[in-house]
Amino acid sequence: MNTAEKIILFSFLLQGVCCRDFSISLPEKIEALSGSCVIIKCIFEIKDEYDKNLTESAATGLWLKDGDNVNNHLVFNSSRVSPKPNHFHGKITGKLHEKNCTTIFYDVSSNHNGKYYFRIESGALKYTYTKDTGNISTINVIESPSKPTVKLYEEQKEVQDQEEVLERSSVSLRCSAETLCSSPPPTLTWSSTPRIPLSESSRQQELISDLNFTATHRHHRVTFTCTITYQLLDKNKTAQDNITLHVQYAPKISPSSSCNRTDVIVCFCEVDGNPSPELEWHLSGRPVTNSSDTFISEERLGSTGLRSSITLHQSLAHTSLQCVGRNTHGTERKLFQLLPSVSRLNHSSVMTGVAVAAVLVIMFCAVTWICVRKKSMKLMESRREGATRSISTSDAVLHENEEESVYANNVMMSSAGTATENPESLIYSSINFTSESREFGSISSLHADYAVVKHCSGGVAKAENAMGESSRAIEAPVIVSADVVTKQTESKDSEEQLVTDSSQLYARVKRRNP
Template identity: 80%
Template sequence: MSIWTAEKIILLGFLLKGVCCRDFSISLPENIEALSGSCVIINCRFEIEDKYDGDLTDTATGLWLKDGTHGENNQVFNSRDPKPNHFSGKITGELHEKNCTTVFYNITSNHNGKYFFRIEGNGGLKWNYDEKSTSINVIDSPHKPTVQLYVEQKEVQDQEVLEVLEGSSVSLRCSAETLCSSPPPTLTWSSTPRIPLSESSRLQELISDLNFTATHRQHRVTFTCTITYQLQDKNKTAQNNITLHVQYAPKISPSSSCTRTDVPVCFCEADGNPSPELEWHLSGRPVTNSSNTFISEERLSSTGLRSSITLHQSLTHTSTLQCVSNNTHGTARKQLQLPLCHLQFAGKSLQAHHNIVSSKTVLYNA
């Protein structure tokens, strides 16, 4: 026999020994959180020594011991013989298939503690799995869900600066850890100020996505995701929110116009983010403060600006007045209609026209 053949036989022997000779062992989560008033699921699988395989039948009993394994004083659940002081629940797994997954109902603070599993079968199969336990921590209120921002399908890592450009594809994702409850918890979106929302949900993962194309209307809008548990006595909720800051090119208000007074006075309002600048162009040329023009500005908000211009100069029927607003994202223009009564008539200057009106007024008063 070659050395190679001998090594293969030895390796095969070790593998067969590992398959044939099993020990008692159990797989449990180390910690579980449970919401008061709901339920809790303990995912559980166990193994037994192979010599007890014949004792593990569909008549096997699963027990849970709390905060110790020393006797019936620690027993809080018996799948075959429940006691009045035991916890309400059931083993949802098949014990004869070594699945000890269990659900406890009507969770209260009494469920806080460390749990050990015990299996009892026919013959000599009776074993406490005291080498491993699971701890249940009961919470009175659910944790708030997690809200993440995705722009053009890429997650925004800096969640403190949530700036997006108008026209970008935006997705807000709300996710939450699923705690046991019946019916399952739900995730819902709302916004302040209120705007129509269209969302999609994946209940099995408890994820809700809110998808839209960013517009200036969503600037400084707060989106709130709420998780709701429908419990027997009352609903329990938790919320998390996110506020968007949308960057957009200036937009000039349709209300921008001129008024008929002794001299032409025109107003222009613009909104943009970053806050825009406003300029006046008369017949294509920029206008600044002078003896013939007076310009004033008023900040309306962090994104809004209002400017007025008063014209103390001659105008012709070809004169045009334009409001121009710009920021780092673009430029907006609006031409305003000048009052006709202030334009030159038949070659006479505006000042001459005012003198004629004044003379008539004097004669009338006389």
């Protein structure tokens, strides 16, 4: 600004201060969302002579629509608590005595479309501001909000549309929207397609939202969308803007690249990069092309991908094979294992070891079971032999010590009533008391012993003759019933339980000659 311009400006300001006149400052155009509210920012000026009339208690603000006639075009009066049916609901938020006429209208509809004139009344002060004294405001009611604006910044420098950013660079997306009256105020939100996790460093302040992150190959061709939302009484109204990010990055070889072995070796390699990379195959460190031992084919996968396959003869199985992808931002390599992989060998070794271990465990269990079985059988045989020896010893003692002679004295009665002895009829019998039990603790009593000896008349000779063919010894059962009461015998070394049931003893009666 030169000196002349400064002088003109200073003269104008001085004139405004010294000689004030009626003037007003209003926005020329205002957009309002249907169903929300609208704010008219307003500042006015009056002549010096009316300053004394402009008081807080007496000042009233009026708004006229599409004309300056108070009787025909009045739509708002700040002095009325309840507006008339054809008036707008609102209030003056500014202080009129401070010459601030900022006003808000609620429940905006298409009826609010038009040109607005402000009028001030305060005592003797009554004045309507028209085009001659300043601006008038035009309100335009819209049914949908204006969409926000999204801009891309790389390293804090704005990037024009369709320009690409480099991988690992700092990227910022800024969303801004025009402020429209709304209660509650509108909000800005971010989304992406395809969906990816967004950085937590995004912030929202007023109607400007920044989304900051470091660019990677996963962000390439991702569309970021910024949405502005107005929460109205009947429904929400939204608008959105988006931008698609383009990222340049070095080649990336897919982990699924592998080889198959049949009669020949077939390997494939899939690489992705921006710009689209070139792909080469190296055998033993040297590039290879189509030949009698190798066959190479390629297939483009979109604008950034490439898939290549190579077929090798089995004679080349002992060479090293490498896939190499290149573009202007870098090189990526992948080595293929043509021989049986170490991992497979290790896997086979592990499986063999597991199988051997399982067989050894089974054999150990079998041998252990056999040994335990034999040991238990030997123990049972030993117990049986001990029981047999004990029974044999008991029988021998009983035969030696418990054998008693039973004499049956055959006394013949004569007809005279006198008894006469017949020496030939004397029978000798021996009774062996043999117990079925292995051992007895004590015998309390023998209730009855029965010895039945059949007498054969005619003497011993007749009896022997009657038994001649079978045997000279006649065995007759002698039943001995005994109630055996057992008691427990305690010893220092062992403790045994005695037999508590009743035993049947058998006596063998041997017939002897006198």
